[in-house]
Amino acid sequence: xxxxxxxxxxxxxxxxxxxxxxxxxxxxxxxxxxxxxxxxxxxxxxxxxxxxxxxxxxxxxxxxxxxxxxxxxxxxxxxxxxxxxxxxxxxxxxxxxxxxxxxxxxxxxxxxxxxxxxxxxxxxxxxxxxxxxxxxxxxxxxxxxxxxxxxxxxxxxxxxxxxxxxxxxxxxxxxxxxxxxxxxxxxxxxxxxxxxxxxxxxxxxxxxxxxxxxxxxxxxxxxxxxxxxxxxxxxxxxxxxxxxxxxxxxxxxxxxxxxxxxxxxxxxxxxxxxxxxxx
Amino acid sequence: xxxxxxxxxxxxxxxxxxxxxxxxxxxxxxxxxxxxxxxxxxxxxxxxxxxxxxxxxxxxxxxxxxxxxxxxxxxxxxxxxxxxxxxxxxxxxxxxxxxxxxxxxxxxxxxxxxxxxxxxxxxxxxxxxxxxxxxxxxxxxxxxxxxxxxxxxxxxxxxxxxxxxxxxxxxxxxxxxxxxxxxxxxxxxxxxxxxxxxxxxxxxxxxxxxxxxxxxxxxxxxxxx
Numbered sequence: 001x002x003x004x005x006x007x008x009x010x011x012x013x014x015x016x017x018x019x020x021x022x023x024x025x026x027x028x029x030x031x032x033x034x035x036x037x038x039x040x041x042x043x044x045x046x047x048x049x050x051x052x053x054x055x056x057x058x059x060x061x062x063x064x065x066x067x068x069x070x071x072x073x074x075x076x077x078x079x080x081x082x083x084x085x086x087x088x089x090x091x092x093x094x095x096x097x098x099x100x101x102x103x104x105x106x107x108x109x110x111x112x113x114x115x116x117x118x119x120x121x122x123x124x125x126x127x128x129x130x131x132x133x134x135x136x137x138x139x140x141x142x143x144x145x146x147x148x149x150x151x152x153x154x155x156x157x158x159x160x161x162x163x164x165x166x167x168x169x170x171x172x173x174x175x176x177x178x179x180x181x182x183x184x185x186x187x188x189x190x191x192x193x194x195x196x197x198x199x200x201x202x203x204x205x206x207x208x209x210x211x212x213x214x215x216x217x218x219x220x221x222x223x224x225x226x227x228x229x230x231x232x233x234x235x236x237x238x239x240x241x242x243x244x245x246x247x248x249x250x251x252x253x254x255x256x257x258x259x260x261x262x263x264x265x266x267x268x269x270x271x272x273x274x275x276x277x278x279x
Numbered sequence: 280x281x282x283x284x285x286x287x288x289x290x291x292x293x294x295x296x297x298x299x300x301x302x303x304x305x306x307x308x309x310x311x312x313x314x315x316x317x318x319x320x321x322x323x324x325x326x327x328x329x330x331x332x333x334x335x336x337x338x339x340x341x342x343x344x345x346x347x348x349x350x351x352x353x354x355x356x357x358x359x360x361x362x363x364x365x366x367x368x369x370x371x372x373x374x375x376x377x378x379x380x381x382x383x384x385x386x387x388x389x390x391x392x393x394x395x396x397x398x399x400x401x402x403x404x405x406x407x408x409x410x411x412x413x414x415x416x417x418x419x420x421x422x423x424x425x426x427x428x429x430x431x432x433x434x435x436x437x438x439x440x441x442x443x444x445x446x447x448x449x450x451x452x453x454x455x456x457x458x459x460x461x462x463x464x465x466x467x468x469x470x471x472x473x474x475x476x477x478x479x480x481x482x483x484x485x486x487x488x489x490x491x492x493x494x495x496x497x498x499x500x501x502x503x504x
Contacts, residue, residue, distance in 0.1 A: 279450060
């Protein structure tokens with residue numbers, strides 16, 4: 001779901017405006033990890049096209065080591081930010097290293113790598129994603145002890161499969177198993193991927209029902225998912241969802257920009273006028 | 280046959296003041312905001328709705344903003360007087376209310392918000408508001424002066440870093456360009472700014488380009504498709 005909500009984005013303590021040259025310099029040095037962390041985020045956020053951005057981010061991704069949760073901003077946090085940024089640069093040269101990160105022991109890094117491979121529409125990633133999710137909701141989707149996380153970052157991996165767009169029967173069958181997961185956010189991600197891959201309206205129904213879910217977090221996720229697919233029949237339900245206008249506007253932007261792929265009896269103009277009334 | 284006439288607005292104000300939970304505050308604010316003020320606007324109701332803007336309850340604040348917009352110009356002074364630089368949330372809601380009311384007394388705040396507020400949702404509301412000020416009652420020279428300030432603020436907003444703000448700027452520029460009393464200069468200048476937002480070399484986000492192109496078609500009097 002929340003590809004747009006970056007849980008670490010708010011930590012940029014050094015959040016003053018900087019230039020691209022400064023960002024590259026901050027990433028190049030290795031004394032101050034918080035500077036590297038911010039620089040990696042900055043290069044992704046600004047979709048840097050500087051020729052040094054890719055090699056420096058790949059180097060930052062390689063800096064990782066076994067997790068050391070007590071160490072503050074450590075290399076793995078930089079590696080995760082680098083992985084996120086690599087998805088935003090849009091350079092396929094990042095794919096081999098991101099693929100390797102899908103098998104890293106740090107599930108936060110696997111999550112970031114999966115999202116970025118999805119953004120890069122890296123068909124090479126499908127086999128690894130299928131392997132990591134093969135044990136299904138009871139295996140990959142089982143909760144960890146004493147942690148809100150699942151065994152695998154299922155949400156990000158399912159979304160990546162949808163974004164990459166390979167609609168083979170093996171992919172579809174695996175994702176379908178996750179539409180019965182206990183957690184609504186996982187069901188939402190699975191339906192989103194299936195709707196992207198198949199265009200079948202039956203996968204939109206559960207998403208539209210989640211727009212009425214009692215938890216705001218779930219309603220937000222369903223909004224983002226319908227937006228990512230561009231499912232224009234969801235126009236009215238999105239407008240009536242109890243959530244922030246900012247999120248509805250993001251979802252409706254998706255309906256305008258992605259929506260032409262589907263049966264578009266609802267014209268872009270109607271979506272624009274709905275957006276106007278949410279400003 | 281109706282029994283004793285009670286004062287529903289007074290009761291509703293009291294319900295807002297007594298609300299003991301977030302949900303109760305939301306319900307009471309909705310009821311107060313929907314009140315029919317009949318012949319005279321109730322100043323206490325306005326003060327109460329303005330107060331809700333500062334309560335850090337987004338649902339109630341949305342309802343209060345709607346209520347204040349419905350009350351119109353009468354609400355402008357109380358909103359402006361309540362502005363507290365230390366309460367960012369309340370200020371953001373006040374900008375939205377003023378953008379919706381469209382009274383020229385909100386101009387300074389809307390300009391400032393679009394130029395420098397940290398919240399994209401506030402800049403977005405300000406941009407929309409700058410395009411829909413109600414200026415019919417002003418004399419011609421003043422009207423043009425105000426419109427020119429709005430236009431300048433919106434033109435500067437074309438380079439905002441957030442797509443949703445640039446989207447709202449397109450809507451605002453359309454409002455300036457369509458106002459029937461506009462000078463040729465204002466019309467041409469808003470068209471020029473919209474042209475920049477409608478082309479890939481000036482604007483990277485497709486939905487913003489589409490909205491700007493729609494605004495240009497409307498300025499040209501074409502069907503809006």
